Amino acid sequence: MNFGQSWSTALTLFGCLLTFYIQTWEEHHTKTLYLGLVSGPVEGVLSLCVVFLVTAVKGGGHFWEQSVFRTLGIGREMLGWMPDEVYEMPWNKSFLVYGGIILGGSVTMSIHNVLQVRRAKSLSLLYPFLGLTPFLLNWLLAVLYLQLNPSILTHHHLLPLIFTLGLQNSLAVGLIITSHLTSSPFPHGLPLLLNAPLAAGVLASWYGVQGTEDCAVASLWWLFGALVGIYAGFVADVVVSICDYLDIWCLSIKHPWVEEAEVVAAEKKGK
Structure with missing residues (x-):
């Protein structure tokens, strides 16, 4: 997505590895593999396929640096109430926000599932962390x-x-x-x-x-x-x-x- 050598690339790597690690951590403590509404092996891979396909069709990663709303043909006058930073946000930064929301929900659910199982067995709630x-x-x-x-x-x-x-x-x-x-x-x-x-x-x-x-x-x-x-x-x-x-x-x-x-x-x- 044209992040290049940047902190955005490092942040993307962090999100991918954290999802992999915490779901395995959850499975170890709950003895059950939970997959959320958006899981890496399914929706994550499909999202990457879409990114690769669009990049190929558009002829390069520069497409992801364009404003989401401008690309979709939504004029500024239609969203006058929206801050400029949000309206001009490019696709790649939008995907970071989207990934952050999904990651936050996934981590929260994993922690909730582990605590629920540990509480039901009257085990320490702090040890898994x-x-x-x-x-x-x-x-x-x-x-x-x-x-x-x-x-x-x-x-x-x-x-x-x-x-x-x-x-x-x-x-x-x-x-x-x-x-x-x-x-x-x-x-x-x-x-x-x-x-x-x-x-x-x-x-x-x-x-x-x-x-x-x-x-x-x-x-x-x-x-x-x-x-x-x-x-x-x-x-x-x-x-x-x-x-x-x-x-x-x-x-x-x-x-x-x-x-x-x-x-x-x-x-x-x-x-």
Whole structure:
């Protein structure tokens, strides 16, 4: 939507990752997957398809920088009571407002569902919120890192931060899903520990020991590479554990079905 390297892009990423994280957090505590009126896997994907289609038809992302009302042919005289800031609001900023409203409703409903289940079971109402601290801390550090290294935004280096935050969120969500499926306690430790490198980067930037802009960007790529290794190890561990438990192979059939052997076994059983 032609946001480019800006805080709007970072805000969009925050909304997408928060939806993914908090719905998994909700499922872990309620043992039920709730999907709101506007859910990411359905309406969210369809919205993206519409955005891509309109961008292609209009010939570029510049379309999203036009005023919504002017594009729809609604003249200023028809909305004289409306503030200029609202009337001139472009499509991309309008989508941010729309996304913020949907995100606020989704987060509110997730928290409500968790509290309702915990209250019905006479469990602590505060404990589940500890599970949100890894995500909130992660984004607090990300905002501080961008504030201390503004060149990441101004010099088009936002991509490694997007990769890093996305992969870190995926790993945290994967741990939550795994703990949910295995009826294990909520994973607080590792998701919090994953914030340590970014926290070190914030401290280094704060005290001016990180060095040049290139060092700040290189640190992000290093962190992304480390997360790739950690995530690969996590995936391999899950796959191997499941295969060992079920006595199967991952990409091939360990115990192929042989018709003759089944017939012989059935005959012996009949005798």
